Amino acid sequence: MKKNLTKVMAMGMIMTILAGTTAFANDTMLISANPNADKTIEDVIAEAEASMYLTQNGTVAGVEASATEGVSIVTMDNEQGGLRFAVASNTIIVNREDGSYMAADQLTEGMAVSVVYDMNSPMGMSLPPYLGNVTAVVANADAGAFTVGKFDNELTDMKNMLKLNIDNATTSIQNMQGSRIRLTDADVKGQDALVFYDMMTMSLPAQTNPTFVLILGEQTAPATSVPLRETAEANGFSVKWQGKTKPILLEKDGVSMEPMLDDATFVVNGVSDEAAFATELKDGVMFVSSEIFE
DSSP, rough: OHHHHHHHHHHHTTHHHHHHHOOOOOOOEEEEEEETTTHHHHHHHHHHOOEEEEEEEEEEEEEEOOOOOEEEEEEETTTTTOOOEOOTOEEEEEEETTTTBBBBOOOTTOOEEEEETTTOOOOOOSSSSSSEEOOOEEETTGGSEEEEEOOOOOBBBBBBSSEEEEEOTTSEEEEEOOOOSSSOHHHTTTEEEEEESSBOSSSSOOOOOOEEEEESSSOOOOOOOEEEHHHHTTOEEEEEOOOOOOOEEEETTTTTEEOOOSSSSSEETTEEEEEOOOBBEEETTEEEEEGGGG
């Protein structure tokens, strides 16, 4: 059933995709400057089965505020007639030049961009087509190599074209939820991801040491009870004990978290939240619910 549904969706998108979304390329990229030019229907179906995400590329023609607060509408020009899409508060905009995050008002006219969107996203039949909210936008997309794909437990993409050799010390790994806990290569396995890289081998699959990995979609790992000080310090937080009647203070890069002993409530930058487990002291070790670091 799932395979048949994927084929139906792929066929529905065939005109849009085969019309082409030109991927930006340089001499380190796996794909050509026009990777869709020779695609067959079977190629499109195979890609749809390999990843839940597609891309379109072009240059920014304009950015305007939407009637919905916090949402911007971006118009993009390309050889296929362009695209209009929405950038909402949960849309990640990442700069290919340095991996930094950007706001919608930093997308300037003429800037090369690549739009990452869920393959199930409805697309309006207007001219240019309206896509609605997108998952991510790569700004300055012509500044270096990148790809979107699903990576298996060996960190090889499902098309067997690229294998990631992630160095957990130097590769920046992020997720759509803005995780406060340090992510590793294990978190990328089995996930769709946007990957920035600079150099690759000429093998098949090609191998690369990525500089940036954005895990796409929501991750919902079950919460567990973890040692507070060990976990906090492993993720770069300082830990300050303020007494039994006051919250424990965790601080890092402008983020402050305050779990309270014998209480599931914790505060992040002044905003209260509820954890799955209460903070508790066991055999002289403080334990806290793992999701406060997510």
